[in-house]
Amino acid sequence: MTLLAAGGALAQDKGSVNPKPLPPLANPNDPHLGAKELFARKLLPSKGPAHVIGSYTKGCIGGAAQMPLNGDNWQVMRLSRNRNFGHPDMIALIKRLAARAHKDAGWPGILVGDIAQPRGGPALSGHASHQIGLDADIWLTPMPDRRLSREEREEMSAVMMVRQDRLDIDPKVFTPAHVLVLRDAAQEPAVQRIFVNAAIKKALCREAKGDRSWLSKIRPWWGHDYHFHIRMRCPAGAGDCEGQPSQSEDEGCKDADLGYWFSDAVLHPKPPPEPPKPKPPMTLAQMPAACKAVLHAGDAKP
DSSP states (O other), rough: OOHHHHHEEEEEEOOOOSOOOOOOOOOOOOOTSBOOOOOHTTOOSSSSSSSEEEETTTTEEEEEEESSEEETTTEEEGGGGGGBBHHHHHHHHHHHHHHHHHHHHSSOOOOOOBOOOOTSSOOOSSOOSSSOOEHHHHHHHHOEEEEEEOOHHHHHOOOOOOOOSSSOOOTTOOHHHHHHHHHHHHHHHTEEEEOOOHHHHHHHHHHHSSGGGGGGGGOOOOTTTSEEEEEEEOOOOTTBBBBOOOSSSSOOOSSSHHGGGGGGGSSSOOOOOOOOOOOOOOBGGGGHHEEEEEHOOOOOOO
């Protein structure tokens, strides 16, 4: 939970217009070395067909596809992170969502945040998930009706959608169009979950009209005040992919479903008596064995 909450905060971190390459590792074969150091240094996907290995929080992807930086209805943000890679099904889904956001909500398009690194795996900062190319962050800020500069993509901040008291959305920025975009994403059959701030879930429960079955996929979670997080199911036939159990088909709109998120313990948590000790990083040996082959495979053609 702590890692996921931190990931939401880091989603607002600015990037760098001129990122410096990571320095070579003194001993890349050190068994205690964090796998994040190895995967972050891979700048291109591995060659070969798309292959998902492991789980959302402990895995990798071979043969990932790259999300183009610009499209008719989308732009990729924070280019310096090099996290616009994913399973081809995820890339296709984001493109469809971009077109539907334009058609249904009237947005010029969407701003695409982190998907995954070129070979997935743990990242140096931010997420515990986003490791197998089946997670993607979409900003809740509509795409401007112009091409953003490189500087804007690194430095522009997403808009905070939650009221200062954390009990509801800010109606000045969260609009009926946001409901339509989230509905469009949730109605994709391959989407299993969408994570949002609890205040956004509360607003969706209040505002959704007609068929409300898609609400069951919208799940409250920490750190999603500025963006929503799409999680896809494991692709058909992906035997090495470890998915999650399907959630209840209930709308999740009852007081019993949302009460916890608005409790004083969650909204105003007390600091622990002692700061928690950081856990040692996940090593390559702790990851699925096939991820080693993905890490050391040849590069796909850029």
